[in-house]
Amino acid sequence: MSEGSNAVKNTGDKLLLAAIDLMASKGYKGVTTQEIAAAAGLSEKTLFRHFGSKQNLLEAAFDRFHYAEEMTRLFNEKLVWELETDLLLISRTYHEIMNRNRKMIMISVKEADHLPGFRERTIRHPKQFIEILTRYFTEMTAQGKLIETNAELQAYSFISMNYGVFLNHLTAGEDFPGLKLEDFITESVRTFTRGLAR
Secondary structure (H helix, E strand, O other): OOHHHHHHHHHHHHHHHHHHHHHHHHOOOOOOHHHHHHHOOOOHHHHHHHHOOHHHHHHHHHHHHOOHHHHHHHHHHOOOOOHHHHHHHHHHHHHHHHHHOHHHHHHHHHHOOOOOOHHHHHHHHHHHHHHHHHHHHHHHHHOOOEOOOOHHHHHHHHHHHHHHHHHHHHHHOOOOOOOOHHHHHHHHHHHHHHHHEO
16 A cells, blocks of 8 residues: 555544544434544545545444454455354354444444435445355355355354343443353354254
8 A cells, every 4th residue: 555545544534533432422413524624633625635524424434443344354264164163263253343342333223324325325234244244154055064054044143142242331331241242152152053063
């Protein structure tokens, strides 16, 4: 990457991170482009040159910091084709990414219904995740390692279960202080493995 394109990327990232911080605390409508630019140490003109509008900025943040790319890389490079080991890695990685991006996720939960086209954008990442996990389950069945099942339904169930736990912690905090995330991951993966493995 050239020095010029590095500078453009760094400027863009500063604006994205400033937008996420401010929108998470004040809401999308409660923040101006001028405030975002100032928080990033840049001019409003620079913000508009990079993104064109506040909604474009939010959408770019969502695309840049969500999990689809990282999860795709995990599926392509790190799986060992052993169900329990792979599902543990997938689940732990998912929660690590979601918790790292919790401010952005909070914005998407609050704003998805208020911005034109934003719900479609927020659903794109989970849909892609379901497609990847469905392919994995299908291949594991073809290898004789999984029972015959509806791979897409199992992928949806696995992702929904993990998202539900993340969302509970995001919105409710420690409602269940005796239940640790790692214990949930281990036990839920063990249950899935018992139900699906040959």
